[in-house]
Structures are given as structure tokens and as C-alpha cells.
Amino acid sequence: MANQLHNPVPIKRKYFTPGVFVLIILALNGLVFLIGRFLFGIGAVTNLDNQYPWGLWIGVDVAAGVALAAGGFTTAALGHVMHKEEYHAIVRPALLTAMLGYTFVAMGVFVDIGRWYYIWHPLIMWNGNSALFEVGICVMIYLTVLYIEFLPIVTERFIGRVNLPGFLSILNKPVDKFLRVLDKGLSKTMFIFIIAGVVLSTLHQSSLGTLMIIAGPKMHPLWQTPVLPLLFLLSAIAVGFPMVIFESLIASRSLGLKPEMHILTRLGSMIAPLLGIYLAFKIGDMFIRETFVYLTEFNTASVMFTIELLFGVIIPLRMFLSPKVLKSPLLLFIASTLVVLGVLINRINNFIVAYTPPYAEKTYFPSFGEISVTVGFVAMLVLAYRFIVMNFPVISLPGKHSAPQAKYTIRGVGK
Amino acid sequence: MPGKSRRDFLKKSAIIGAGITGLSTSTAKAGPKNILSPDRMGVLVDTTVCVGCRNCEWACKDAHNLPAGNLESYEDRKVFEKKRRPDHTALTVVNEYSPGKNSNMPVDVKVQCMHCDHPACVSACIVGAFSKQENGSVIWDTDMCIGCRYCMVACPFQVPAFEYHKALHPDIMKCDFCFERTKEGKLPACVEICPVEALTYGPRTELVRVARERIKKNPDRYIDHIFGEYEVGGTSWMYLANKDFSELDFPKLGDKPAPGVSESIQHGIFAYFVPPVSLYALLGGIMWISKRRKELEEELK
Known part of the structure; x- marks a missing residue:
């Protein structure tokens, strides 16, 4: 049975490597500018102004962050909702990526809003007309759901192994007992959260596209369309598996593991149809609204649109159709990276490039501080990912089979 | 004649103001207040009358506790060399343009929040900090705002400004149609100070009638377009001019309310x-x- 391949364990490796030190430096550099932002205001660190109220932090940290964390709900839908157990080995890494991704999205929002100490306001102050309200509430609930979905990994790590230091050791037994009760409760109710996670993702992935519609003529016609929510949802679904492949191949390379090609190849074979649907809607929308005329002009908008569509969708779509690509780790990695970058550029295009305010004095380009914070957040995310896979059972070791595990039952839990 | 109608409007505004104070008990709601009262007030800006004295800029700052300087310093016409926008230091500014038809006087255009009938900011604001009040003003509630600046993304006139230099409690700054003053039956500060009566305050329906009449009586003086009558579903502030509004840096906007598409999608997903x-x-x-x-x-x- 395929599910025998599902055997997640903490990957024991040395945490600090030269690459890790580079990431730590990048993270610290980001922190410096973060401190600057909180001490001296958004204007001191960013190039944002009254013409361009949203920039890199919303376009990349938030919008692209949410899209690239889509692997969490697409693999949950595949593995749990459609019950394809052969994919269970990638569900946990994807879940971890989504959990960390959304955590950093929340941190991005926290940094970008002027009054960060009011971040809880949307919980009690509702505006049902606002797309941003919907995104905010959905992301908050989904983040909670992701943490709940991750809890069984924590209980699995500690059940039978609770070892508190010093006098706290008298609590070992009660804590263990609590974890077992928690684990049992979670395994019975987990399906509620898994379905909720998929529904919430569908909602806010699309509402993220609704966000810019209200900007109306301030947004370039190449991107401004009433089907934006659909395009955002379809592109999020299409980028989910490439992101999982991208991240899985990097992780196995970095941790010195064999790439899980038996799963990744099958996962890769599903990407072409998903990209195809997205492409069909994107091109269809372009022809219905006759916006292709803007492509004959040569400017930033037309160039960026072409890059996004050609390198982000069309070329990887062709690549994913080829069996040779699906079987080669390198080519699969390149094709997946193209889709990931394509969606990243698409979100940047929608939120930054397409935004043309009527009274702009200059065009916006992110400041060194803004870029530092974004890069710093990514570095922190990678460091957190590395720490968690080394200490929690997230990544499955291929070839090291144990007895097949029933869903959510944990070793050491007797019936 | 404008004087008479102004007194008339003043009386009416006092009555409406009294009515609003009586009605201002806020009730629990899932969305911001968004009232489109038939008696909502507005301002008609006749750019062919405006002389660019910028007294309104001073009065506005004075009324909103912003550093205003002395009134004489506003006589300096050098500021017109550059086109300006309202920001956190000035909620209204006057820009000057080359003369329009049948005139050799430059055209001066006062810029501030248009107080839309279907405001994009009210629809967009994540916490519902913006509201359209019964008297026509679109105002912002400092106790709710989280500083996300989505209102600035949404506004078709690019009006709301943000205090980027503030680390703590930055405000969204925009014209509030002198909400506090009109509540007490006073005129908006800019309308009150205007020495040439370029600004007429009154019920919006009345203002449209007045504007149409002026165009009809003086077809040589005006172009046949009241900006704000239909733009983005209508605005409380409306403009008359003697040259095309696009030449006066007004954005080209359709007649549909700015939040229309976004709200129908939003309500479709969540029906x-x-x-x-x-x-x-x-x-x-x-x-x-x-x-x-x-x-x-x-x-x-």
C-alpha cells in the first residue's frame, strides 16, 4: 500500500550551516528596518505616500504570501477530502508551509497597518461590504484552523516523551495525559477543520482578487476585470502543487534526503490541467474585454503582463505536459519555480504595477528598507521551517517504512 | 440672488443640523452608516467665480486645528506654479489653470473630498470607520481606523491622506465637510470665508437646479457639464467650469457608483x-x- 510511505520523523541534522548564517544575517537586517518602522513610522522606512498607499508589503508579504501558501489547502483537499492516501507524505510539509506562510502574512499586515495595536478591530467592527474585511476575517480564522491542523504533529512529538526539567517533572504525567486527551479529541473532529480550511481558503483567495476591483479606473485595464476573484482563486489552486514541489525539492536537497519523486511526479502531472484552466480564463477575459490592444504598447504594464503570462503560465504549462520534465527532479524544479515566480509577479502586477493613481507625481519603487523587511521575513520563515522539520515529525523518510498508520492515530495511544 | 438663496440654505441647514443631533443615537449594525438622505447638503463650486485667494485653505486649517499661519501669507500666488493635492497639512487646496472659453482670467479650482453619494471609502473600509451621514458628509471615525489605507486605494478622487511620518496613531486626513460646524448650524469654514461666493452651500437637489439655471442663463460662461451631478453615482460637491474638466485635472469617471462591482461580487459570494x-x-x-x-x-x- 502506498500509505506505507507515510512515515514522518524529525530530521536530525546540524542546524547551523553557512546557508543558515546567511539567512540569519538577512533576518537581522530585516529586523533593523522593522524597528525603524515601529519607532519612526511607515514613512521613515518605506517609499509609500498618498499616491501609492500600498506597496511591496501588501503586494508580496500579504497577497503573494497568501497565494504561495495555497499548497496547504490544495494538498488537504487532495489528501484528506478526496482521500488520496498516496499523497499523505506531502500533506504535512505543505501544512507547515501554509502555517508559517500565513503567520508571516499576519506579521506583514501587522507591520503595514498604521495602527498595529488596533489589528483586532475587524473582529468586533464589521463591514460586510468590504472585501478587505472578508479577507481579514477569513485569514484570521484560517490561521487558527492551520494551527489546529498542526496540533496532532505536536502531540505526536511529545506523547510518551514529556520530560519537563527540574521540579516541573511532577507535571510530566498530567501533561502527557492532557496531550493524549487532546489528541483523541482532535482525531475525532479533525475533518471539521480540514473542510473548514478548504472552504476558508477558497473564500479569501478569491476575495483577495476582489480587493483591487474597487480601485476601478486607477487599475490598468490589463488586470482590472470583474473576474479578478476567479482568476485569483484559479491561480492559487494552480500554484499550490508547484509550491509543494518547489519546497519539497529544496528541503530534500538542503537536508540531504532523496527527493520524493514517486509522489512529486504524480503531483506534477496534475498541474498542467490546473494551469490550463487558469490560462483559459485569463486569455478569455482578455479577449472578451478586448484588452489585448494594450499589449501593442510598449511600457512597464505590457512587459510585465507578458512576462507573467509567458514565463509564469504558458512555458511551465508546456513543460508540465512533458513526461520527461515530470520524471527529472531538475526540470520539475525549474517548471515549478516558473509557476511560483509567475504567481508572485502576478500579485505584484495586480497590487503595484497595475495601480496607476490619477495624481501620481512619480512611480513607486520599494525602498531598501521595505525590501529588507520582506527578505527578512522570508529568511525567518525558512529558518523556522528548518527548525520545525528538525524537531517535529513533518517530513517522511522515503524507503523507511513502518506499519501503516491509520489517520491521526498516534503511536503510544492505546485504544 | 445668491445671497438670498444662501440665507435660505443656512436656515435649512440649521434645521437639518438639529435633526441630525436628535438622530445621532448609534445603533448596533453589521456595516457602517451609509445614508442617502433626499435632503443631503452639498456645495456648488463655481470655478468661473473663484479668484484663487486661497482664504478657504486658511479657514479650513483654522477650523480643523491645523497650523494655518496668517491669512496674508496666502496672497502669495507662487504656490500656483505647482499643482498641489490635499494632504495631512491641508484638507483643501486651490490649483490654478490657464483661462477657459470667453475669458482671460485663469481658472482656479478648489480641491477637497467630493463627499460621494455612494462613497468607495465607506464601502471599502475594513472596520467601517467611514460613514455617509444624513447631511451628506462622508466622515471618518478615529476610534475605529486601523490605518490599513484601503480607503486611499478605493477613493476614485485620490483624496484621503495618511500621516506617514507618525509612528503612533497616524490619522487618515480628509475634508469632513465641517461636520462639527454644520451640526451647530454653522456654514462649512470654506463656504463662510469665501469673499466672492464661489462656493454655494445648500441641499444637493437645489444646487443641481441652481447649476442648471446658471448654465442655461450664461451658455457663454459655462460648458454644459456639472461635474459631480452624475460622476460615480453623484457627489455632494459639484463643480461648474468654462473648460473641459479633464483639462482641470478632474479624473474621467463613469456614472456608476465606485463600489458597485465590488459590492455585488462580495454579496454574491456571501449571499x-x-x-x-x-x-x-x-x-x-x-x-x-x-x-x-x-x-x-x-x-x-
């Missing part, structure tokens, strides 16, 4: 929560069926 709940049920069904199928397969083995 009584039917779509999300159906999706939940559908996924639950798929999950149950696929699990059952797997179990059957195991049993058959």
Missing part, C-alpha cells in the same frame, strides 16, 4: 452564507464518499 455553506457540505460529502470507497476496497481485499 446569506449559502455559497460557503454549500461548499462545506459538498466537500464533506466528497470526503465521506471517498473514505467509504477506500474502506470498501480494504474490505474486499
